Amino acid sequence: MPDSGIGAAVRRKEDFRFLTGKGNYVDDIDRPNQSYAYILRSPHAHAALGKIDTGKAKAAPGVLAVFTGEDIKVGSLPCGWVVKFKDGSPQHEPPHPVLAQGKVRHVGDPVAVVIADSKAQAKDAAELIEVEYKPLPAAIDMNAATKQGAALVHDAVPNNVCYDWAIGDQAQIDAIIAKAAHVTKIDIVNNRLIANAMEPRAAIAEYDRGTGEHTLWTTSQNPHAIRLLMGAFVLQMPEHKLRVISPDVGGGFGSKIFLYAEECILVWASSQVNRPIKWTAERGESFMSDAQGRDHVTHAELALDKDGKFLAFKVSTLANLGAYLSTFAPAVPTYLYATLLAGTYTTPAIYAEVKAVFTNTVPVDAYRGAGRPEACYVIERIVSKAAQELKIDPAELRRRNFIAKDAYPYQTPVALAYDSGDYFTTLDMALKSADYAGFAKRREEAAKRGKLRGIGICSYIEACGVAPSAVAGALGARAGLYEMAEVRVHPTGSITMFTGTHSHGQGHETTFAQVISDRLGVPIEQIDVVHGDTAKSAFGMGTYGSRSLPVGGSALVKALDKIVDKGKKIAAHLMEASEADIEFKNGAFTVAGTDKSTPFGAVAFTAYVPHNFPHETLEPGLDETAYYDPKNFTFPSGTHIAEVEIDRDTGDVALVNLTAADDFGTIVNPMIVEGQVHGGLAQGVGQALLENAVYDARSGQLVTGSLMDYCMPRADNFPSFSVGTHATKCMHNPLGVKGCGEAGAIGAPAAVMNAVIDALGAVGIHDLTMPATSEKVWRAINGRQAA
Amino acid sequence: MPSVTLTVNGKKATAEVENRTLLVQLLRENLGLTGTHVGCDTSQCGACVVHVNGVSVKSCTLLAVQAEGADVLTIEGLAKGNDLHPMQAAFRENHGLQCGFCTPGMVMSAVDLANKNKNPSEHEIREWLEGNICRCTGYHNIVKAIKAGAEAMAGGR
Numbered sequence: 001m002p003d004s005g006i007g008a009a010v011r012r013k014e015d016f017r018f019l020t021g022k023g024n025y026v027d028d029i030d031r032p033n034q035s036y037a038y039i040l041r042s043p044h045a046h047a048a049l050g051k052i053d054t055g056k057a058k059a060a061p062g063v064l065a066v067f068t069g070e071d072i073k074v075g076s077l078p079c080g081w082v083v084k085f086k087d088g089s090p091q092h093e094p095p096h097p098v099l100a101q102g103k104v105r106h107v108g109d110p111v112a113v114v115i116a117d118s119k120a121q122a123k124d125a126a127e128l129i130e131v132e133y134k135p136l137p138a139a140i141d142m143n144a145a146t147k148q149g150a151a152l153v154h155d156a157v158p159n160n161v162c163y164d165w166a167i168g169d170q171a172q173i174d175a176i177i178a179k180a181a182h183v184t185k186i187d188i189v190n191n192r193l194i195a196n197a198m199e200p201r202a203a204i205a206e207y208d209r210g211t212g213e214h215t216l217w218t219t220s221q222n223p224h225a226i227r228l229l230m231g232a233f234v235l236q237m238p239e240h241k242l243r244v245i246s247p248d249v250g251g252g253f254g255s256k257i258f259l260y261a262e263e264c265i266l267v268w269a270s271s272q273v274n275r276p277i278k279w280t281a282e283r284g285e286s287f288m289s290d291a292q293g294r295d296h297v298t299h300a301e302l303a304l305d306k307d308g309k310f311l312a313f314k315v316s317t318l319a320n321l322g323a324y325l326s327t328f329a330p331a332v333p334t335y336l337y338a339t340l341l342a343g344t345y346t347t348p349a350i351y352a353e354v355k356a357v358f359t360n361t362v363p364v365d366a367y368r369g370a371g372r373p374e375a376c377y378v379i380e381r382i383v384s385k386a387a388q389e390l391k392i393d394p395a396e397l398r399r400r401n402f403i404a405k406d407a408y409p410y411q412t413p414v415a416l417a418y419d420s421g422d423y424f425t426t427l428d429m430a431l432k433s434a435d436y437a438g439f440a441k442r443r444e445e446a447a448k449r450g451k452l453r454g455i456g457i458c459s460y461i462e463a464c465g466v467a468p469s470a471v472a473g474a475l476g477a478r479a480g481l482y483e484m485a486e487v488r489v490h491p492t493g494s495i496t497m498f499t500g501t502h503s504h505g506q507g508h509e510t511t512f513a514q515v516i517s518d519r520l521g522v523p524i525e526q527i528d529v530v531h532g533d534t535a536k537s538a539f540g541m542g543t544y545g546s547r548s549l550p551v552g553g554s555a556l557v558k559a560l561d562k563i564v565d566k567g568k569k570i571a572a573h574l575m576e577a578s579e580a581d582i583e584f585k586n587g588a589f590t591v592a593g594t595d596k597s598t599p600f601g602a603v604a605f606t607a608y609v610p611h612n613f614p615h616e617t618l619e620p621g622l623d624e625t626a627y628y629d630p631k632n633f634t635f636p637s638g639t640h641i642a643e644v645e646i647d648r649d650t651g652d653v654a655l656v657n658l659t660a661a662d663d664f665g666t667i668v669n670p671m672i673v674e675g676q677v678h679g680g681l682a683q684g685v686g687q688a689l690l691e692n693a694v695y696d697a698r699s700g701q702l703v704t705g706s707l708m709d710y711c712m713p714r715a716d717n718f719p720s721f722s723v724g725t726h727a728t729k730c731m732h733n734p735l736g737v738k739g740c741g742e743a744g745a746i747g748a749p750a751a752v753m754n755a756v757i758d759a760l761g762a763v764g765i766h767d768l769t770m771p772a773t774s775e776k777v778w779r780a781i782n783g784r785q786a787a
Numbered sequence: 788m789p790s791v792t793l794t795v796n797g798k799k800a801t802a803e804v805e806n807r808t809l810l811v812q813l814l815r816e817n818l819g820l821t822g823t824h825v826g827c828d829t830s831q832c833g834a835c836v837v838h839v840n841g842v843s844v845k846s847c848t849l850l851a852v853q854a855e856g857a858d859v860l861t862i863e864g865l866a867k868g869n870d871l872h873p874m875q876a877a878f879r880e881n882h883g884l885q886c887g888f889c890t891p892g893m894v895m896s897a898v899d900l901a902n903k904n905k906n907p908s909e910h911e912i913r914e915w916l917e918g919n920i921c922r923c924t925g926y927h928n929i930v931k932a933i934k935a936g937a938e939a940m941a942g943g944r
Contacts, residue, residue: 011879018887019875019894021822021862028821120805198826198834198888198922250824250888251922283827505886505923675882675928682925707831707920715916715926720909744925 005518006735009671012510013524014503023248026202026217031276034204035064037266038122039279040112040129041288042104045140045360045700046151049102049111050132057114057128062121064273066129067265068112069099074268077259078233079325080225082476083163083334083356091163091356094154096324098234098261098268104133105153105323106360107702108288110261115273119280138360138700142297142320145359153323153358160358162321163330167338167414168351176312176349180303184386189769190374192295192320192693193686194710195367197504199250200281201290205266209274213241218263220246221256221502222542225479227534229259229327235268239534242267246532249504253683254366255290256504257544258327262289287705292693293367295320296333296374302347302382308392310347310401315378317354319364326365330356335475336371336463336545342412343379344423344461344637345401350413360700366544368683368745372462380458380750388761394754395431398459399424408731416463418635419731421663423459426726429661430457430639433722439643447762452646453656454759457639458751464739465550465634465730482629483547484539485555487516487563489622491608493601494526500540501552502531505679506741507672508548512556514668515735519560520600521587538625546739549668550634550730557734558626566622567603573614574598574606634730634738638662640681640747642755648763651778653689653756659722660747665730665738673740677723680744686713687745688752692771711771793857795820796864804851811835811846813854814861822862822891826920833919836892837861843899845918862891865898873939874898874932883932885923893919893929901937909934 004010017023054066077096084090095101100111112129116122139145139153145160153160177183204217214237220226223244230244231237249256262279270277281289297318303311319333338352369376383401387394402423403410410418431437439455446453466472469480486498497512513527530536540552564584571589572579581592590597606613607622643657660677667673690711694703704710729736749770756772757765765780792801795818802817814820814837823846826832835846838860865872871879874897884890893916900907900915907915912933913926921929 012882014887015879015884016871018884018890019862019871019878020866021820021891023822023887025821025824025888027825028815120807196922197886198832198920199824199886200826248887250826251886253922280825283829283832507885671882675885675924678925678927679885679923680925683922706829707827708829712831712920712922713925714913714920715930716913718913718926720930721925721927 004514004524006514006666006668008514008669010510010514010524010669012507013513014507014509025199025248025250026204026219027280029204029217031204031206034276034278035115035117035273036119036122037269037277037279038114038119038126039110039262040114040126042100042107042109042111044104044133044135045107046136046138047104047133048136049100049104050134052112053130054112057125060121060125060128062117063125064115064275065269066112066114067099067269069097069101072099072265072268074098074264075234075236077261078229079330080327080478081331083165083330085163086166091330092157093325094157098264106362107700108362109323113265113269115269115277140359140361140695140697140700142318142357142359145357146355153360157358162356162358164355165334166353170351173312173314173349173351177301177303177314180311181306182304182390184302184382184389186300186382186385188298188300188378188381190294190296190298190377191687191770193293193367193691194287194693195253195255195290195293196712197251197253197255200283200286201256201260202280203263203266204276204278205270206276207271207274213243214267214271215243215245216263216267217245217247219249219256221252221504221544223502223532223534224500224540225542226259226263230264230267234264243535246502249502252504253368254293254370254544257542258291258365284706288362288702291326291363291365292322293364294374295364298378300378300382302386304386308390308397308400310345312349313341313347315341315352319354319356320361321356321358322361322363323358324363326363329363329365332366332371337375339414339416340372340375340461340463341379341414343376344403344459346403348413361695368680369742370545372742373746373749376458376460376746377750380460381753384456384754394457395427395436398427398457416633419632420728421635421637422726422728423637426638426661426663427459429724429726430641430659433661433724434641434643434657434659436641446645450648452648452759452762454644454755456642456751456754456758458747458754459639460747461635461637462742462746463633464546464636464742465630466545466547467633468631469629479541481541482627483541483551483555484537484625484627485552485559486538486625487559489563489604491605493522493604495522497527497529497556498537499529499531499552500537500542501548502543506543506548506676511549511668511672512553515553515556516560522600546741549735549737550733550739551628551630553735553737554733555626555628558628559624562624562626563622567600569614569618570603570606571598574612631732634665636662636664636738636740636743638743638747640751642748642751644752644755644759646759646777648781651774651781653772653774653777655685655689655752656719658685658719658748660744661724661726662740662743663726663728664740665727666736667725667727668737673725674723676740677744678721680742681721681748682713682718683745684748685718685752687770688749689771690717789852791851791855793854793859795859796861806852808851809847810849810851810854813851814846820861820863824888824891826888831920832889833892833896834889836895836919838895838899843896862895865894874901874936877936877939878932881928881932881935883924883929889919889921893921897933897936900933901940905937905941907934907937
């Protein structure tokens with residue numbers, strides 16, 4: 001067995017090209033005779049469009065064409081999920097044109113596209129377009145947007161409410177709360193975030209008039225879904241004439257899941273001008289056109305008995321959707337949020353209602369964790385608040401309410417059934433690693449230096465491996481969520497594997513190769529993993545929701561099983577034995593109880609050079625495809641503990657320690673898993689301490705519209721992290737894997753904010769919204785309201 | 788259009804550029820050296836860091852014409868064939884990269900740090916990286932990689 005199998009910290013296959021400048025990102029690609037697009041965007045949050053005069057722009061040097069919403073008569077950008085009102089009526093789903101039609105609805109809404117010989121010419125010409133805007137009052141603040149008389153983002157959507165959805169029995173919960181020994185209440189703002197993958201979105205579209213084929217290179221996390229949505233709904237173009245390629249993609253974090261207007265505009269326009277067209281977002285464009293994340297306002301109440309056992313949990317949330325429905329937006333604050341509100345606890349009764357609101361801001365959709373960080377933040381903040389109110393140690397209160405180790409499968413009151421977990425062990429690991437017992441001493445020592453020290457715990461759960469198609473369909477998904485894997489064994493025994501998932505930093509080329517190496521005994525150097533091209537991988541649903549290994553890896557195992565099954569038949573023929581007696585182990589087929597053996601490579605060769613082959617019963621070749629539809633979600637869990645020190649004079653919050661103990665089930669590559677946790681933690685800390693997308697409440701301008709204004713975490717914002725894992729296997733997929741991509745971003749915000757609140761308790765402050773910037777903390781300590 | 792002549796990765800190169808052309812555009816668009824990336828418009832992210840006359844520089848912050856006569860080293864010029872530079876090898880060994888987009892700038896910046904400071908502390912590394920943003924790694928493994936890379940550089944190949 002090569003030492004590149006499951007569990008080995010194999011160094012990544014993809015790194016050589018990334019480290020030597022040989023990565024192949026969309027903006028690195030040039031097509032012969034390529035032209036360039038520049039998108040003219042609305043400077044207004046809300047305005048009626050009058051005349052658009054493109055005459056001067058069309059006459060500018062190098063310009064091939066200028067198109068507006070009048071020219072591009074194509075379908076609306078589709079939404080992939082329907083959520084219903086409490087009364088069963090469907091969500092409002094207003095049109096989402098690729099170029100504005102009659103109105104612009106957020107700063108950055110695309111108004112026109114200029115196509116020219118060079119990027120500079122396109123940009124220069126765009127300045128010559130004269131657009132008559134009639135500015136309208138805008139709905140910016142989510143609360144105000146739902147009130148009578150508020151400006152309407154879409155005329156056909158009363159009170160800007162897309163849906164008003166609920167899960168659970170409100171009357172039952174109210175009755176429990178009314179009688180409970182203790183009720184903890186909390187008001188929470190989950191700040192809006194901007195994903196800011198380091199690679200800005202980019203696309204190239206090319207049309208081949210000879211064959212009628214369109215090719216789109218795009219920075220997507222799921223090229224097959226882009227092809228399906230664009231082809232079927234926007235451009236009415238059959239799949240076999242549309243190829244979508246997502247080569248190396250420089251980070252996604254959710255923001256590159258969605259079908260975007262620019263991709264559709266380019267594919268359409270490239271056949272109009274009959275030249276390839278390239279578009280690369282400037283960072284400023286990314287800020288006002290990439291779907292943003294989070295943005296909830298929540299009131300929650302937790303009822304407890306006299307011993308601190310949770311009795312009922314009631315949550316009411318306003319969720320901002322921005323100006324249009326992005327691809328998966330409706331599902332995020334409902335099925336990926338409210339269904340997680342049991343957390344790691346036995347809370348027997350839960351009610352949640354979610355009102356989703358249109359505002360004149362950039363659309364909001366999934367961002368790392370997508371709904372689950374928001375749920376975790378509500379639960380873990382209120383649990384720590386309850387602990388503080390009841391004077392119970394927050395670790396102890398959690399332990400008292402954890403789902404018991406032997407209670408699986410565990411049916412929560414909010415639809416999900418957890419298959420496995422052990423929250424006690426990861427809590428204990430984290431407490432030990434963070435030296436929780438020694439905290440009081442550290443706090444005392446910090447106080448002597450005039451610093452406020454605090455510690456915060458978060459015991460999270462998430463639902464990953466999205467998702468059983470039938471369940472998703474019943475909940476309003478308009479797509480299936482299975483995954484595809486093809487294992488192509490070549491005549492000399494090397495292997496190319498095709499997946500419908502997509503790697504944009506996760507290291508699938510290594511991890512999937514490890515699974516293959518482990519199962520077939522083939523050295524990892526002889527295995528390549530291919531992703532990101534609809535012409536290569538038959539189908540797939542892409543990468544998000546930590547689904548690649550739980551769903552894509554399961555499809556891979558199924559395909560490998562088929563390879564081994566066929567290999568056994570071939571080996572039985574070669575060794576003149578019964579198929580039932582053939583065993584496959586360590587890369588060789590053997591006849592049980594004998595020393596007869598045929599290596600995998602010999603079987604592969606025979607499959608392609610079938611001179612001695614059971615032709616009557618078997619086809620030549622060794623190439624198998626499998627689809628896997630998950631049986632359930634997977635449920636990674638764990639405890640994160642943060643320790644902070646606050647400078648009373650400046651309000652600066654220093655994160656001095658961050659510990660994570662996670663249960664991801666089986667781990668294929670521990671090095672990659674740790675890296676995923678580190679990255680997630682950093683994004684979670686960013687949300688808690690630094691990041692905030694701010695719109696001017698009147699004009700709707702995105703105030704934090706560049707990396708100079710939006711605070712991205714830097715290296716010196718962090719300590720080194722302490723991470724560890726404890727595995728309980730997923731019970732329903734063949735590898736026992738749960739997924740690790742989002743955990744850090746889910747657990748860290750509550751851990752950090754619980755630590756900040758714990759520290760500030762010493763000066764009588766028991767509440768603060770994210771991000772806990774030095775200004776906000778200083779004002780809180782000094783009793784000054786923000787101006 | 789002005790003409791610029793400079794040395795890139797040891798080779799002389801001449802290009803016709805507009806006055807407004809940035810060094811990074813010259814490298815990517817005229818010379819096809821796409822390893823140097825553009826991640827922002829405001830000189831914040833550091834994906835475009837190259838060495839100009841031996842010092843790390845954000846190539847989006849320099850006009851191409853300002854590089855006249857300069858000696859430029861990009862990520863493509865760091866390895867010797869298939870032999871990674873010790874800093875590149877340290878990034879691979881320590882999993883100091885995920886999506887790879889910030890990586891060329893990180894590595895070029897790290898090599899400059901190690902040239903200046905043979906044994907940088909964790910604190911010094913984190914401070915040095917102020918001008919390089921990574922969204923994937925949380926910097927943990929980048930810091931480890933730079934420490935190991937600097938040690939390897941100090942110890943010779």
